[in-house]
Amino acid sequence: MTEGSDTAAKNNPGSYVTGGQEFVRDTKYIDTRITADGRDGYPVEAGRYRLVAARACPWANRTLIVRRLLGLEDAISLGLCGPTHDADSWTFDLDPGGVDPVLGIPRIKDAYEKRIPGYPKGITVPAIVDIPSGAVVTNDFPQITIDFELEWTAFHRDGAPQLYPEHLRDEIDEVNRGVYTEVNNGVYRCGFAGSQDAYEKAYARLFTKLDELSARLSTRRYLVGDTITEADVRLFTTLARFDAVYHGHFKTNRSKLSEMPVLWAYARDLFQTPGFGDTTDFVQIKQHYYIVHTDVNPTGIVPVGPDLTNWLTPHHREELGGRPFGDGTPPPPPRPDEVVPAQNWVPTA
Template sequence: MSEDQQLPEHAEGGKYSVRGKEFTRDTRYIQTRITADGADGFPVEPGRYRLIAARACPWANRAIIVHRLLGLEDVLSLGLAGPVHDSRSWTFDLDPDGRDPVLGVERLREAYLKRDPEYPRGITVPAIVDTTTGAVVTNDFAQMTEDLSTQWRRYHREGAPDLWPEAHRAEMDTINKRVYTEVNNGVYRCGFAGSQESYEAAYDRLWTALDWLEDLLADRRFLVGDTITESDVRLFTTLVRFDAVYHGHFKCNREKLTEMPNLWAYARDLFQTPGFGDTVDFDQIKRHYYVVHTDINPTAIVPKGPDLSGWHTEHGRDRLGGRPFGDGTPPA
């Protein structure tokens, strides 16, 4: 891999590259927001927008989970791209005619080009599209899910959890920042390192953070407070992919998730919570990483393993107290 090689523009969570042998991610997203007051010209409006995601992508998986937990299906429709895209864009090959049934497009790229005919950055998921124009409104995945919790509150289902509790926001901000830089992005820093030195530095950073989380979760059921928050959503989407792809494919192989008692039990607890595990498709996850990342896996052979049946085993985290939905209820 050359020193300044650009990795795929359609890559999940943002265009990224290797510069000076170290992985970097382009985080210049379309930052337009859909808000209750419509300050950016896009007010919250039932039926107007479509969330485009992919079950394979961890960043999009966040949006799928939040969308489901909050019960927004009837006000914000969900379109799903397939796990294996081509060099131009995420495609809608899961739909019978290869087109998104609402937007009528074959490639998500078409919605980006309607926003900007010379759009210069990655064609990424998740993205929210204005169905009245067919143009992308935003692909800022972190702000997007926070806004689903705060700006779309009027349309949440009865019993929806508060994923951004006011009393815990300062602690959430601190944890979210470390989880993003060291874990969510840390596995990519390992997988796409352009030299032995940069890989080993990334590996050490990742495992320092995972050891911190292993200790943190020894005496608390969730990352913050006594209920699930978006902090748990953000960590879960990396953990659920860890043994299936990151351990081997990205060389994050000091230990498997199943060998870290607290993190493994925590991940199973969330997986078995409605809204989490029922959004996960391990086949799509493995196909995406092993087929699309040809720089890492040029044969595109998808491994049969690992055995994933352990996700349904008893986790024992109830002993730490807390209730996933607090006084609310799980999604139907």
């Protein structure tokens, strides 16, 4: 994170909490799709599109995991925004001069404006940009990963896993609905609650679902079937942020993840699987939440803890069976320019 991005976040902060109200997420995204047949005007084409993400964001982290598991790095380039942003836009402050080297812009908002001048909604990541036009194609994050899995198959690596197999899609969709409403978005309904009542209701719903998921995962290694699927990707990115951010910052403090034995072992199993932990940047995660959400954390102080070394401890989930990648294989190591800095990861010594 650069000093400039920190200053911008403090000088022009966004507003996330509405007094007296529960948090309601705006889920109306740009739903144009990139498909094999190009029916929306954007056909699958290697090198044409750039995924703009931020390691801090759980919704964007999903796309980083799926892109890596499927081996789409050569087909879809990656632009990474810094961990903090102001009320206006996510910015490319990690790049030299604060400008994305491919798109030539300092803010992802510029690509939104290219697509929809005067874009009236929030500037979000992940977003996929059409490089020739410089315009955002879509920011519909739930659909982006599904389309990576189903529409980009011509560019999947050899040994790519089936993350959304046809015979399990109905069950995956059902699990995902509950995980999204109660967990992925549930932590935000706690953290951005504008009243005690709204917070307590969100808190109860969150931990009710986490207890249900613990029961489900007590006898099975993965959420659906015996391999990693889209469902596991979606739950993981929230669990990875739970102790580092949500337990304190969002007041989801009945239990730490590390105090929920089944979910903690499940999360460590995934974290230690190529594609999951190696896309997780704990420093950026903490900087994002504690600096950006000034109406939740007015001081902007980023906590030093928690201890992260326990993410690498044995999980013993392999005793439940299952094959992480099914008939496929693990992805190769991350590209050198996409490796999470060692100092932002889990201390190994």
